[in-house]
Amino acid sequence: MEYFVHIEGERLRVKVENGRCLVEGEPVEVELAPGNGTPVRSARAAGRSLRVRPRRGENGAWTLAIEGVEWHAEVLDPGQEAIRSARVASGAASGPAPLRAPMPGMVVKVEVEPGDVVAPGQGVVIVEAMKMENELKASVPARVRTVHALPGTAVEKDAVLVEFEPLEAEALAEGREA
Numbered sequence: 784m785e786y787f788v789h790i791e792g793e794r795l796r797v798k799v800e801n802g803r804c805l806v807e808g809e810p811v812e813v814e815l816a817p818g819n820g821t822p823v824r825s826a827r828a829a830g831r832s833l834r835v836r837p838r839r840g841e842n843g844a845w846t847l848a849i850e851g852v853e854w855h856a857e858v859l860d861p862g863q864e865a866i867r868s869a870r871v872a873s874g875a876a877s878g879p880a881p882l883r884a885p886m887p888g889m890v891v892k893v894e895v896e897p898g899d900v901v902a903p904g905q906g907v908v909i910v911e912a913m914k915m916e917n918e919l920k921a922s923v924p925a926r927v928r929t930v931h932a933l934p935g936t937a938v939e940k941d942a943v944l945v946e947f948e949p950l951e952a953e954a955l956a957e958g959r960e961a
Contacts, residue, residue: 823836855902880922882946886940901926903921929946
């Protein structure tokens with residue numbers, strides 16, 4: 784299977800077939816062992832032993848904690864890569880999609896402010912609908928540009944609650960040091 788991995792502003796073509804891994808056409812030895820009931824995996828890559836904790840986000844987003852340092856990556860299959868490339872070529876915005884209300888409801892809590900950096904899976908806004916609280920989460924790493932949601936206000940389905948902007952490489956590096 785072929786994948787396109789976007790990490791730190793770099794795009795890598797990765798092929799995995801018959802137990803072999805090729806990165807940009809070059810063979811790379813990789814072994815991954817289960818973590819004995821924990822999310823941490825033991826890995827060997829290019830002769831080096833590592834402890835890796837992968838977390839899957841949405842739409843191909845992954846967070847990899849490698850030896851305590853977090854890396855954010857986007858892993859796309861060829862179809863997803865073609866869509867991404869077409870969007871970039873057309874000049875369409877390629878930044879993170881805004882967080883929208885999935886249903887009508889009442890904003891209970893806003894967990895972010897403009898300028899905050901969010902990670903995939905991080906809570907952003909809590910909306911109450913049908914007497915249940917729903918925590919809406921970030922799907923990709925991003926910086927909060929604008930918060931439209933206010934606690935105590937009613938929102939309609941698809942209302943924009945929070946707008947994001949892409950992280951620059953420096954912000955990604957700062958986020959990894961935490």
